[in-house]
Amino acid sequence: MRELVLALNRLLWLAPTLLGLLALTFTISHVIPADPVAFIAGDNASAEQIAALKAKFGVDKPLPVQLWNYVTGVARGDFGVSLYTQRPIADDLVSRLPATLELAFVSILLAAVIGIPLGVLAAVDRNSWLDHVLRVFTVSGLAIAAFWLAILFQLLFAMELGITPLQGRIDGWGPDPVTGFFLIDSAWTGDWEAFRSAAHHMVLPAVTLAFPAMATVMRFTRAGVLDAINSNYVDYQNAMGVPRRVVIWRYVLRNALIGTVTQLGLIFGNLIANAVVVEAVFDWPGLGLYAVNSILRSDYNAIMGFTLVMGAVFIIANLLVDIAHGLIDPREAG
């Protein structure tokens, strides 16, 4: 019951936070630029052209009216029109979201599946050579620039060794869209050729993104296990003769993971932030690549749409993490 109240309370905060985010992107896109239309029209536009553009984008109206139009527009799912593709930005973003989410999910999964066991091993064998090697690994994971790591992987595995594709998401057109996740769609339709190709293309970008996330997962799992290992209930179970392996992997790990789960919001934030540059390097057709292309074309409408969607994804992810945390760790719900 208390968990439910907490979750509802969090949900109630969602609306004001999203509104605040809208106000922020509005400020960036409508207030900061000295003359957004001149910026769009270029240097050679005539006075009439500029006036026509001003009317078209609604920037001839007072700021409060513009803010109202902006907020109501976004509420209807209208993010404006891309200055480059001339398509509605909302459509562009929706068609690219699955690619980014699929990459993010696979990376988080990789980070957890590899990072958690390694974190436990490092804690159990504290100060062993494995612990030291893994420590160097975590420290590097947090210091390396994601775009550089992406380029290094490309250089080594795709260009020199030729064992992975250089870039892209799949060979050919991809499976018939059901969820937009190529791995799921191709498995669903039984198109194993497409599945293999999608998985093959996924390896380098997912490993690049997973690397820093894995470092954080490993670090917090190790710290959590070390904290839990010294607690009374572990002494008790050891005294009862419960095998050490069972104590560690069943009881200690469960408590240790609470700390790791609280970091999931942060990990996810870093991950989608890194996705921008990693998608750019691997030509992965998601939101990040869309944002980078929009930057190159000075398509600032599209960038604001991207900012909003990324913000919304991040806010919702944090909400889910908070709720999950309340469920796993009842102490937090009080």
Add this chain to the structure above:
Amino acid sequence: METLRFLLRKLAADRTAALGALLILLLIVVAIAAPMLSTHPQDVTEFNPPGRLQPPSVEHFFGTDRMGSDVYSRLLFGARITIAIAVIAIGVSVLIGIPVGLVAGYYRNWVSDALMRISDIFLAVPQIVLAIAIAQTLGPSIENVILALSATYWPFWARLVYAETRSALNETYVEASIALGASPGRVMLFHVLPNISSSLIVRTTIGMGGTILTAATLGFLGLGPPAPSPEWGRTIAESREFLPEAWWYATAPGLAIFLVVMGFNLFGDGLRDILDPRTRRSADG
């Protein structure tokens, strides 16, 4: 003086922190002495197209780039940009964030609620995403990178100082000074601030690493200082079309970013163990 000596002794004993300090020192020396240490200082502004894309040699330690300029020399001058961006951006965001956090933490009224709500909205979005939006709107330049980074980083400091101030207000020494009639400004500046300074120093050090990474990312995306700036992120972006042949062109600046960020992270971790024992967990050793 005594505390400084204590600090130095502790740091020297911590090998990884000492390595971090060494890397930071190296960055500072390189930035200051770039004209003396570089083998081709004129290559930052002058180009030599016939000698482009040459592999590393005694003449060119890290090879030459697409303009025939010496990658090593440009790297050294790039260190100046990195330091300037990181130091100014962090300085500005700390100078905004600390007063906001102190005021919001000290008073309990609608102003402090409003300040914290605004900070929370900024913190609800990954920093780089907002920084991209701002830098793109303002146009590519060093000043605008600094602006974008400061505008998106101050809420972090406001949050931190707010939380620290709220907990400091429950301490006896603050209650005592309020009871003795100290003004709010006096309590904030002379009682609260000095007591939260060590945790601020630790966060600033680790924040330097993160800010350098974010700045390099903006540079890589073309939102940093425009060509022919030797900024590291931009250099990596330029190198991409010459891979895999010109591997040195992409490798050298990335390695520089990696070492510098690692230096600040290691040093920050070491400082935290010494200065901020509360956050030190039995596990972190």
